[in-house]
Amino acid sequence: xxxxxxxxxxxxxxxxxxxxxxxxxxxxxxxxxxxxxxxxxxxxxxxxxxxxxxxxxxxxxxxxxxxxxxxxxxxxxxxxxxxxxxxxxxxxxxxxxxxxxxxxxxxxxxxxxxxxxxxxxxxxxxxxxxxxxxxxxxxxxxxxxxxxxxxxxxxxxxxxxxxxxxxxxxxxxxxxxxxxxxxxxxxxxxxxxxxxxxxxxxxxxxxxxxxxxx
Amino acid sequence: xxxxxxxxxxxxxxxxxxxxxxxxxxxxxxxxxxxxxxxxxxxxxxxxxxxxxxxxxxxxxxxxxxxxxxxxxxxxxxxxxxxxxxxxxxxxxxxxxxxxxxxxxxxxxxxxxxxxxxxxxxxxxxxxxxxxxxxxxxxxxxxxxxxxxxxxxxxxxxxxxxxxxxxxxxxxxxxxxxxxxxxxxxxxxxxxxxxxxxxxxxxxxxxxxxxxxxxxxxxxxxxxxxxxxxxxxxxxxxxxxxxxxxxxxxxxxxxxxxxxxxxxxxxxxxxxxxxxxxxxxxxxxxxxxxxxxxxxxxxxxxxxxxxxxxxxxxxxxxxxxxxxxxxxxxxxxxxxxxxxxxxxxxxxxxxxxxxxxxxxxxxxxxxxxxxxxxxxxxxxxxxxxxxxxxxxxxxxxxxxxxxxxxxxxxxxxxxxxxxxxxxxxxxxxxxxxxxxxxxxxxxxxxxxxxxxxxxxxxxxxxxxxxxxxxxxxxxxx
Numbered sequence: 001x002x003x004x005x006x007x008x009x010x011x012x013x014x015x016x017x018x019x020x021x022x023x024x025x026x027x028x029x030x031x032x033x034x035x036x037x038x039x040x041x042x043x044x045x046x047x048x049x050x051x052x053x054x055x056x057x058x059x060x061x062x063x064x065x066x067x068x069x070x071x072x073x074x075x076x077x078x079x080x081x082x083x084x085x086x087x088x089x090x091x092x093x094x095x096x097x098x099x100x101x102x103x104x105x106x107x108x109x110x111x112x113x114x115x116x117x118x119x120x121x122x123x124x125x126x127x128x129x130x131x132x133x134x135x136x137x138x139x140x141x142x143x144x145x146x147x148x149x150x151x152x153x154x155x156x157x158x159x160x161x162x163x164x165x166x167x168x169x170x171x172x173x174x175x176x177x178x179x180x181x182x183x184x185x186x187x188x189x190x191x192x193x194x195x196x197x198x199x200x201x202x203x204x205x206x207x208x209x210x211x212x213x214x
Numbered sequence: 215x216x217x218x219x220x221x222x223x224x225x226x227x228x229x230x231x232x233x234x235x236x237x238x239x240x241x242x243x244x245x246x247x248x249x250x251x252x253x254x255x256x257x258x259x260x261x262x263x264x265x266x267x268x269x270x271x272x273x274x275x276x277x278x279x280x281x282x283x284x285x286x287x288x289x290x291x292x293x294x295x296x297x298x299x300x301x302x303x304x305x306x307x308x309x310x311x312x313x314x315x316x317x318x319x320x321x322x323x324x325x326x327x328x329x330x331x332x333x334x335x336x337x338x339x340x341x342x343x344x345x346x347x348x349x350x351x352x353x354x355x356x357x358x359x360x361x362x363x364x365x366x367x368x369x370x371x372x373x374x375x376x377x378x379x380x381x382x383x384x385x386x387x388x389x390x391x392x393x394x395x396x397x398x399x400x401x402x403x404x405x406x407x408x409x410x411x412x413x414x415x416x417x418x419x420x421x422x423x424x425x426x427x428x429x430x431x432x433x434x435x436x437x438x439x440x441x442x443x444x445x446x447x448x449x450x451x452x453x454x455x456x457x458x459x460x461x462x463x464x465x466x467x468x469x470x471x472x473x474x475x476x477x478x479x480x481x482x483x484x485x486x487x488x489x490x491x492x493x494x495x496x497x498x499x500x501x502x503x504x505x506x507x508x509x510x511x512x513x514x515x516x517x518x519x520x521x522x523x524x525x526x527x528x529x530x531x532x533x534x535x536x537x538x539x540x541x542x543x544x545x546x547x548x549x550x551x552x553x554x555x556x557x558x559x560x561x562x563x564x565x566x567x568x569x570x571x572x573x574x575x576x577x578x579x580x581x582x583x584x585x586x587x588x589x590x591x592x593x594x595x596x597x598x599x600x601x602x603x604x605x606x607x608x609x610x611x612x613x614x615x616x617x618x619x620x621x622x623x624x625x626x627x628x629x630x631x632x633x634x635x636x637x638x639x640x641x642x643x644x645x646x647x648x649x650x651x652x653x654x655x656x657x658x659x660x661x662x663x664x665x666x667x668x669x670x671x672x673x674x675x676x677x678x679x680x681x682x683x684x685x686x687x688x689x690x691x
Binding site for chain 2: 017021027030031032033034035036037038039042045046049050052053054056057060061062063064
């Protein structure tokens with residue numbers, strides 16, 4: 001009996017199409033909806049969600065204006081911590097950014113082109129030399145330990161402050177096995193002042209002459 | 215007088231008549247949609263594989279990730295989900311209101327123009343003429359054409375509602391009417407040339423993109439769930455009151471949600487705060503709809519083994535609950551801080567568009583197509599394969615990407631981790647994504663094969679109804 005509601009007697013129908021049509025003609029409507037109230041915890045969720053929504057708007061609404069990104073009505077004043085100036089740390093960062101690509105991470109340089117910094121007498125000697133070279137660059141041949149180096153190093157005087165030059169020179173004077181006293185920003189400022197008219201990189205002779213004059 | 219005459223003349227249609235009249239329109243829309251599903255699947259695989267083999271197919275400009283990926287999105291959204299969704303909606307409406315689909319010729323012409331627009335738009339995106347706005351990569355001209363086609367279908371929807379021969383509007387009808395009003399609005403507003411400044415454009419972008427999902431695909435998907443669950447089970451929907459609450463909750467809260475994509479952007483804070491609050495409020499309609507669906511199905515869960523429609527629809531309805539609750543959490547600033555700009559969000563979008571919308575449409579197709587073609591699905595076994603390949607595929611997809619997305623987010627927020635590490639750590643999971651993509655593609659191919667067997671009838675056809683027979687026996691109908 002129940003079977004007949006859908007397909008009737010199988011023999012009565014010739015084709016699949018008729019089977020489907022017969023089934024469809026007997027298809028039932030969607031039953032009318034119930035009207036249950038739903039479980040209690042659903043209402044708890046609704047109330048909690050509403051409560052959260054109002055709380056969130058009240059707490060984080062900020063200033064209603066068309067000003068961009070006014071985070072909250074009264075931003076807490078940020079307390080700036082006086083960070084102690086560590087020349088080795090700052091110098092290391094500058095070295096990575098500006099020097100490392102030529103002089104290498106371990107300061108060994110590249111044979112024939114970029115002179116090594118480790119064990120260099122200029123680096124650990126009179127700080128005026130490295131400071132000058134960082135500020136204005138260096139060009140021309142220079143021979144060290146039987147190897148001749150020749151490449152152009154640009155000057156960085158426009159890119160780095162006195163503090164940064166002092167830091168990076170201090171860094172190379174105390175890394176790669178070197179050991180030499182720190183360089184103060186004031187010394188850099190003095191040299192920058194004294195050489196402010198310089199527009200081309202130093203050569204070995206010019207630099208030696210400059211140091212002897214002073 | 216004439217009114218009375220008119221109503222007398224109005225014919226009482228039974229479902230067989232309605233389905234016969236709906237046959238070509240609905241079949242055309244569904245088949246077009248499935249064509250774009252295949253094309254979109256291909257694009258998806260290419261884009262996914264490029265994520266871990268970046269040099270693959272990189273030599274030609276039109277095959278680069280920046281064109282393939284947006285096209286995948288647009289084809290799936292405006293091709294597969296919109297065309298098929300429109301077909302499914304019109305069919306449901308015709309049955310629920312007991313009137314044949316009106317303006318059938320116009321709809322078929324509109325569907326054809328829509329397909330041409332998609333083709334032109336696809337070529338434009340591949341050639342590099344993308345609008346560069348996510349979800350709106352198609353040039354404005356293509357978008358306007360698509361919106362006009364939807365408006366023609368919306369006209370048909372309104373005529374059906376006006377000439378209906380039932381008194382009550384079932385909950386699915388509300389959702390479908392709303393969807394056909396909301397989408398043209400979204401499409402037209404987003405095409406106005408008034409959003410040219412960057413911040414405003416970003417705001418419009420996410421208002422549109424989020425609403426396209428929430429006010430176009432979600433209503434269609436929920437309408438299908440509300441239709442097919444009681445239809446297949448022969449049980450009433452648990453509660454009319456909850457249906458009402460769910461619908462108006464969606465209508466009230468969803469439209470504000472999109473701006474939670476722009477936390478940390480130059481948009482005013484109050485704007486984003488309201489959006490986040492509204493996103494959290496979405497918990498209300500989602501939980502209500504979930505309770506309503508669950509209480510309807512509960513006790514009849516075994517039916518999912520016999521009805522492919524119910525299996526897909528129940529999976530999709532559960533995914534809707536999951537993805538929506540997840541979305542409400544993701545909107546919170548503290549959560550967003552971690553997951554924003556990670557693969558987590560990509561997976562979230564796919565749970566929405568695939569595990570919910572696409573699976574729902576598959577379920578609807580399994581129900582509708584035998585009825586409008588009066589033919590039988592070729593193989594029950596293949597339908598099972600289709601389900602498990604796509605279901606397991608999307609679960610792997612979501613699991614892999616959301617799992618790694620959280621770690622990726624924490625690493626990106628950690629200044630000590632180099633950016634490259636946050637990229638390389640995802641590679642195994644990107645490969646898992648491609649594998650899951652292959653599973654889903656295999657599922658799609660099976661679906662297309664079943665469809666071809668049914669519609670174009672190559673080879674032998676089954677002699678007895680495969681699916682109804684089983685349900686009939688099990689439930690002694």
